[in-house]
Amino acid sequence: MARPERRTVRDLRKGNRAVLLRALYFVGPTSRHELTALTGLSAATVSNVTGDLLSDNVIVEAGLVDSDGGRPRVLLRVNPVHGYAIGVDVGETHVRVELFDLDMNEKAKAEFALRPGGHEVELVVRHILAGIEAVLADSGVAPGQVLGVGVGVPGIVESGPDALIHAQTFGWDAVPLGALLREGTSLPLYVDNGAKTMGQAELWFGAGRGSRNAVIALIGSGVGASIITDGVTYRGANSSAGEWGHTKIALGGRTCRCGGRGCLEAYIGAEAILERAGLPLDTATEQAQLAELVRSGSPVIDETVEYLGAGLANLINLFNPERIVVGGWAGLTLGHHLLTKIKKAAAENCLTQPFSTASIVLGRLGPDAVALGAATLVIEEFLLNNTTSPAREAAAL
Amino acid sequence: MARPERRTVRDLRKGNRAVLLRALYFVGPTSRHELTALTGLSAATVSNVTGDLLSDNVIVEAGLVDSDGGRPRVLLRVNPVHGYAIGVDVGETHVRVELFDLDMNEKAKAEFALRPGGHEVELVVRHILAGIEAVLADSGVAPGQVLGVGVGVPGIVESGPDALIHAQTFGWDAVPLGALLREGTSLPLYVDNGAKTMGQAELWFGAGRGSRNAVIALIGSGVGASIITDGVTYRGANSSAGEWGHTKIALGGRTCRCGGRGCLEAYIGAEAILERAGLPLDTATEQAQLAELVRSGSPVIDETVEYLGAGLANLINLFNPERIVVGGWAGLTLGHHLLTKIKKAAAENCLTQPFSTASIVLGRLGPDAVALGAATLVIEEFLLNNTTSPAREAAAL
DNA sequence: TGACTTTTTTCAAGATATATACTATGTATT
DNA sequence: AATACATAGTATATATCTTGAAAAAAGTCA
Structure with missing residues (x-):
């Protein structure tokens, strides 16, 4: 149809x-x-x-x-200087704003730290707007040359003029980030989930290049996935598609921070891994802790690989992608040392035929590609609809 | 992109x-x-x-x-009689061929029984070709008026001119059904997985009408899903997308007939339910057996509902559909009596936001819609590309 | 019968892609 | 140095297409 x-x-x-x-x-x-x-x-x-x-x-x-x-x-x-795109990464610990030319060279960057728990909407909005000002000033790019601002945020983003955001970790419930930002800037805005923007970055410039059907699995503290169908990020009815982390892999199993039981995230999310290994949670050192666990060959890691493999197998069975990209900082840490084992675990939990056509690879862009991916939202629109130069017209108002 | x-x-x-x-x-x-x-x-x-x-x-x-x-x-x-579409349902127990006018009124029908285990390719091909002859003769429709033949088969269908089929249950491994049929008929052929054709029937004429993002869950002996993204059946890189039945829901759990452990199908597939209830397998009476289990309120059914709910929740989390249609004979048997409980189980295993936008409904077309769905493949092509009348040109050769 | 309303068709205008012929700009050869 | 040749890119004529406005068609109502 x-x-x-x-x-x-x-x-x-x-x-x-x-x-x-x-x-x-x-x-x-x-x-x-x-x-x-x-x-x-x-x-x-x-x-x-x-x-x-x-x-x-x-x-x-x-x-x-x-x-x-x-x-x-x-x-x-x-023409790389025909226009510029701004990408914003709203993360748990920071707000990062980057300005790119059309070749995706970073021309300027601004970063603001966020205190743990300090995710008030007003603060974030202020940081984003200040960041936009800063990168414009630093780069000497005029606002009229900016094609738009892409913003990657945690949680579920309902597409629409207001860009309503539901982000549990931030305590945001139906926050109209788009509307709030529009009060402070007249630049065209594109708001999306950060995992999706990062997935799009891998798709355009990283390990996903050239694939039409792919899944970018993102494993950090949380676990998500960006689903690419026919070359386009699939968003579903309300832009929440890809919530891989809370699919059930072990019904009735471990309790997840979402409150449910047996979620994949409760097994392969970074915090869950450390918790299962009996380590204290400390955001400052968790990356080192995980690396050490992997190095020492902890049995918890073996188990994690098994769950990760099964989780990937589920994605392959359901989506039949030609490529699976494993990304996110925890995913990369696991993958760098254990990719073979992960593939083996996936093979054992997957139907033969779809598994044979899916290649499992590691992400290439590192965990900081959220802002880059957010900027691709702007470029995507630019490539699709540039009758003359819509951003300039809009900016001229 | x-x-x-x-x-x-x-x-x-x-x-x-x-x-x-x-x-x-x-x-x-x-x-x-x-x-x-x-x-x-x-x-x-x-x-x-x-x-x-x-x-x-x-x-x-x-x-x-x-x-x-x-x-x-x-x-x-x-014009309902401008052309006709033939739909073929290749099932475990029968080959059914039906001829429809463009209003999808059935004009003729032919059915051939298959013995258990009697799924030789040559036999199936012979039945299909004989069925086509029969429905044409019965209806008095000239071959030149037939826009095409859609075929729904079990297993994975690689799209392409040969329509390679991998169907474990039939013992088919890379069977070029398309090529074989083309030797016996010059009508345009469209081969697809039967679960997908049935899903498309529900989407066009049944409980899925009007939805752009939907999942049709099919629960019979086997378990599958037809995924609708942006109004179109999603097939993935090799047309095997939607293998929901073999996604892992309980890692390390029950052994599935696919050989894996913890597959969803090992819990909610009809045969698995009966097996868990300690009943002997008998294809002739399994439908009655399942109905009786449901009626008597067996604890196995309660457990099944829990697994089914979680399985549906996984689909909702991953695909964020606006509608989930539960179909297949076992799905309908369960759903008719237990839909409320199923919804409750799904809600408990799903993120709030995507669950709230997904309505879970029962299929309306019954389990015999495979042939109808196969015919929609023909109609789909007809609606998309009818410059003059491609089928007639082709048939005129 | 005639005024009015609504649907459908006709017609001229503007815009587009393509094929073909043509121009531009280089290298190879004599 | 002059000429032939090869390839890249452009201009022009042609056939289509959609559209808006005007005209025609086919009714109702008074």
């Missing part, structure tokens, strides 16, 4: 513009000639549309390529 | 034709005027395209509607 849309003849141009821009963005410097093969468009249309894009300064020429006896090709590429 | 496509100006017409045809198919008799509102197209375009559709005999006029003082509206509808 796929619904086709498209109406007017003008949408055609818009669509083809998006097709070309996307190709240029992900493939990199390319000639018009190659673009015809890449997109299936005729040479004439490529010439036309790239002409538009050039005169809008969205793309620029990027040198020539010698040919063996013909006119040399002119390479085209996205 | 959604990839826009579309190229030429001709695709526009094709797309808008599909938009209108889909609207007419799912909304029913409608006037051109209403169609403009429904589709967002201009009145002129609606008039143009419906003109084409009328002259191609794809749609027909369906009476007038009085107006209060103006020209009466002419109702349009899909």
